[in-house]
Amino acid sequence: MRKFRYVSMNNEGEIVKGQWECNNIKELIEYLHEKKESLLFIDKDKLNFKKITFKQGIKNNELALFCKYFGIMLESGVPLLEITNINSLQFKKGKLYENNMYIAQALRRGEALHEAITNCPYKFPEFFINMVKVGEDSGNLGEVYNNLSTYYYKKSKLSKKLIEVAIYPTFVFVFSIFLAMILLTTVVPSMLDMILSMGGDLPLATKITLAVSFFLTNNFGYIVAFILATMVILKVLTKAGKVNFDFIRRKLPLVKEIFYKSSSYDFLYALYLLYHSGVNIVTSLEGAAQIISDSYIREQVLNSANYIREGSNLAEALMNVEIIDYSSLTMICLGEETGKLSEILSRLLMIIEDELRSKLEKLLQLLQPISILIVGIIVGSIVISILLPMFSLYSL
Structure with missing residues (x-):
């Protein structure tokens, strides 16, 4: 048994912080579903709940990875909120970790995805935000994310x-x-x-x-x-x-x-x-x-x-x-x-x-x-x- 510290959100949109002893992350997710809560973040050791502040932007290789995960899951039919939950397991710290948390909260408040990423603590490029808006308007968000992943990967190289x-x-x-x-x-x-x-x-x-x-x-x-x-x-x-x-x-x-x-x-x-x-x-x-x-x-x-x-x-x-x-x-x-x-x-x-x-x-x-x-x-x-x-x- 391991102790997991987590951040979740209930049906009323409230952020809940807690910890739970279980064998693996799957059991923790099942436990939260029974409580009608959605997992936002998880850490086996220690979470640092600091106030989000606006900081410098994200590197091209980080953007390429972020877009890759989003693109694959969107084209597989995974809902946006579920994608943010899965990404919380991929990005356990750093800029993408904090941005993913903010996006999840914004989506639950009813904001559009491009509005959510506009106000993230670590700034996304303006071109990236506009491309996401184009993807939302055209209904090809998954394809746009995959194209952006290739674009930022090549820029990084x-x-x-x-x-x-x-x-x-x-x-x-x-x-x-x-x-x-x-x-x-x-x-x-x-x-x-x-x-x-x-x-x-x-x-x-x-x-x-x-x-x-x-x-x-x-x-x-x-x-x-x-x-x-x-x-x-x-x-x-x-x-x-x-x-x-x-x-x-x-x-x-x-x-x-x-x-x-x-x-x-x-x-x-x-x-x-x-x-x-x-x-x-x-x-x-x-x-x-x-x-x-x-x-x-x-x-x-x-x-x-x-x-x-x-x-x-x-x-x-x-x-x-x-x-x-x-x-x-x-x-x-x-x-x-x-x-x-x-x-x-x-x-x-x-x-x-x-x-x-x-x-x-x-x-x-x-x-x-x-x-x-x-x-x-x-x-x-x-x-x-x-x-x-x-x-x-x-x-x-």
């Missing part, structure tokens, strides 16, 4: 690939800066007396190295504090929308192509999901624009919706959207002419995904030697500037 590409050069760059700091604050000062005792005019490179070393040695604490403060301020301002670095991603040679291809993939996937679910093309464009982080590109997409209202077709409307290339426009035009836009978008997404993965692999291969070269230049410059006075002395 793509994000991991982008992080993989960024990790190596970032690590090498930070390591080179760290190594340079050690050389300038420990090695160079220890050799300062020997260098100065050589007399004569020091080379310009050596003078610069000594000046930098002196500055870092005497102001190291202030420099670290300034860097940390700057990082915190930029993060706060960026989160508040007062600072935007999107224009950098649109201009940097190596980053621009990846950014455009990635944004194109996200946008067209969102457009496909909405249009495939029966949403008209104008509303689909406006909904797909929500997932674009770059405000400049997002405005271009919203303007394209206005062109369609004025009588343009989709391909013509998207011609002024920077992230959509000519080959994509050609396929979209073909889809409109044949009446198979949804199918064409699906195939186009597979092509873009393959291209994006290929570009990321090439970028990773390119960044590795460049990163090593940067380390060599930084460290080599310091070493050479120290050795130059010695070479001058030996040449006398």
Whole structure:
């Protein structure tokens, strides 16, 4: 026999907390059914009944898992309330645990599913909420959840690939800066007396190295504090929308192509999901624009919706959207002419995904030697500037 702590809801909508000794969860559910209560949460050890607060959002891999469970059970005919009960056994802690509890309570109060997920303690993406509403309105909620599961799973894989590409050069760059700091604050000062005792005019490179070393040695604490403060301020301002670095991603040679291809993939996937679910093309464009982080590109997409209202077709409307290339426009035009836009978008997404993965692999291969070269230049410059006075002395 084990003791289970649980949270349930009675027929009057009241939350009940309790504990019960039984052999397994099935016996606990049967016990609650006899009391005319529905199981919301269960824990074999200890439940923490904290007040729900609004916190940061949910990761793509978590969303993919959440949508997968919902989609499978909805297409199997399981009622929504029963799904939340089953999910309480799947997600025993964390963000999805608290959200699932709130959804169950909201559904019992008579709220629609999209209304319930809108007010969850951990925020769902606005695009996700709108897709759920589309699924409720069209009666294809199970299919929508399964499509969203695939969408967020692929976004998660793509994000991991982008992080993989960024990790190596970032690590090498930070390591080179760290190594340079050690050389300038420990090695160079220890050799300062020997260098100065050589007399004569020091080379310009050596003078610069000594000046930098002196500055870092005497102001190291202030420099670290300034860097940390700057990082915190930029993060706060960026989160508040007062600072935007999107224009950098649109201009940097190596980053621009990846950014455009990635944004194109996200946008067209969102457009496909909405249009495939029966949403008209104008509303689909406006909904797909929500997932674009770059405000400049997002405005271009919203303007394209206005062109369609004025009588343009989709391909013509998207011609002024920077992230959509000519080959994509050609396929979209073909889809409109044949009446198979949804199918064409699906195939186009597979092509873009393959291209994006290929570009990321090439970028990773390119960044590795460049990163090593940067380390060599930084460290080599310091070493050479120290050795130059010695070479001058030996040449006398």
